[in-house]
Amino acid sequence: VSSPPLTVGIVGGGQLGRMLALAGIPLGVRCVCVEPADVAPAAVAADVIRADYGDHAALGELARRCDVVTVELEHVDVDALGWLSERLTVHPAPQIVATVQDRLLEKQALRRAGVATATFAEPSACPTGYPGGTVVKRRLGGFDGRGQLRYDGSADALAAADELGGPCIVEEVVPFDRELSIVAARSVDGSVACYPVVENRHVDGILRETIAPAVAADQATAEELVRNLLSSWGYVGTIGVELFEVDGALLANEVAPRVHNSGHWTIEGSATSQFEQHVRAICGLPLGDVSTVGPSGMVNLLGGWPDPASVLALPHAHLHLYGKAPRPQRKVGHVTVVAPTVGQRDTTMAAVRVLMDVRRSSSSEDAVSAPPCPGGC
């Protein structure tokens, strides 16, 4: 009658692991993370095994202690996930993680699932790029806009690939109107729940803000796209799909096989957060209600955070610090905004922006004299 508590293993112990662990606790689900970094944000709410993601002793411990394993980052040793999947359930499946690690395999798998993407090719098949604009990307390892070269028109794709090093993909530049994303989850029994399509605003390739829901986005098409993807891939868990909106049409850009930064607003903005949803999905529990509480938004705290009191004084703002030491451009927290009206949401988001600008301008002046952050921050 009283089912025993479940234990979830997480490869990675960063802020996503932290928020997964926090979401699991009220459900009776405990998390155990594998994380090599000295300071693991997840450690406040999960047990952390200090080891490389591929360390077999650590993975053995994970297999012994856990009922199911998941990832909080996609750049993990897929062989390690495969090893784990011979011993216990791994969600999403290691093969899916391997696919999205490689931009070429990812785009091919999207196309096979019937999902539209930008035109792409291997460099040898498209040596002069695309007249409308060319981007050459490393197939492996790049994120936050790193590991890629962009050209306004055609380009020497082979030379660009040589410069980047390693296998590359050539993509046509998409003249998109907005960057959108959809976060969804699929359960073990195949049921799917989709959050509203959101708009994402990047600076220097790093997500700065999310607006939820996106104004006048094509929710039905985005849901169809992500449902096709989830069922075609047999995916279990929360997924984030980054989309380009071009003349109202949607092209899939990247897939995150995990909870996604553009879904952080769901902690307060949805009846069920993306973190709880992921825990539910991978534990075989029913998916939760994804109704929204009100117009929402998220501002990433990059490089540092404003005085917490100044954020907490703002109406409709919710502070989320990750326990990471501040470093330039590092994601150290976020602020969720959930307000009764779009106007109030926008006012608070603007106020958070001002607080971050004040912080940046003052911290650049006293960067030398600033004390190092204590161990717990």
Add this chain to the structure above:
Amino acid sequence: VSSPPLTVGIVGGGQLGRMLALAGIPLGVRCVCVEPADVAPAAVAADVIRADYGDHAALGELARRCDVVTVELEHVDVDALGWLSERLTVHPAPQIVATVQDRLLEKQALRRAGVATATFAEPSACPTGYPGGTVVKRRLGGFDGRGQLRYDGSADALAAADELGGPCIVEEVVPFDRELSIVAARSVDGSVACYPVVENRHVDGILRETIAPAVAADQATAEELVRNLLSSWGYVGTIGVELFEVDGALLANEVAPRVHNSGHWTIEGSATSQFEQHVRAICGLPLGDVSTVGPSGMVNLLGGWPDPASVLALPHAHLHLYGKAPRPQRKVGHVTVVAPTVGQRDTTMAAVRVLMDVRRSSSSEDAVSAPPCPGGC
């Protein structure tokens, strides 16, 4: 610019400490609890010092590690709180905790703050009780309806006090229509935020359910009452005041100098939970918005919990397990319900009740064969 993280000491490491610790983490606030029990529900999200609440070595460690100390239960050694308050800030003040530990001092302090209560006296001053009904209670230590004797009319209060043992208080039985409560918080700067008055349903003296907000309750009078109390006592933190509603008038019954079971619905039902509000208040941070998300309710899980999947399958239900082993009448979790309409809220609460009834009837049959709960539950 980037203020250092704060550490909050909590005397007690039960479910209230657990939910305080969970609320603190996103704000960058870490909790350290003192708790003698082997299984401390707070341990999943806080450091726990295993020691008696009055253990001086433990308190010394708390004083060294923390910026401010609070309590999650009122039945603590007040001398220990006093010792701590000579070394760091303690909220609420030890004197307040001492007052509410003693039902006579508590009622006298309520009266001094201008708050109406039932008629009461010391047994020697009221040896025959009250013709309308008499209740004799131990001044110290009773809770959840224990440590008291009730009589329909007059009674031999001195004999009752002898039977109960220890100093007692005699109170007139109040023919109340409903049991209500109000949870509020006062910050270091004196600002106050009040949640809606809620209705509480007890069985055998133990809170079974809360309905938030209570239908047609006198919010203005309740707020005036709790504001008088908070400012008169110089209280800092979240407080719970249990009220009797008699012909529409409100009488204060008991005060909890801490977060309160009747405020658990605020985790999902309010923009700011009572737990985050307490952390904000005692850390000198601005109080948060207490707007409600929708009609809410809370069902305590007493003695055990239903299959988590069955709760999570209910629309508008949020599961909160405390990591405690099931025992008869023990609070081992709660379910929050937040719905768009009162009807949907009531439907889900009824469904939770059914799940608990099913659990009770089945668990009584296999109580002997049921395996012991594993350490983590």
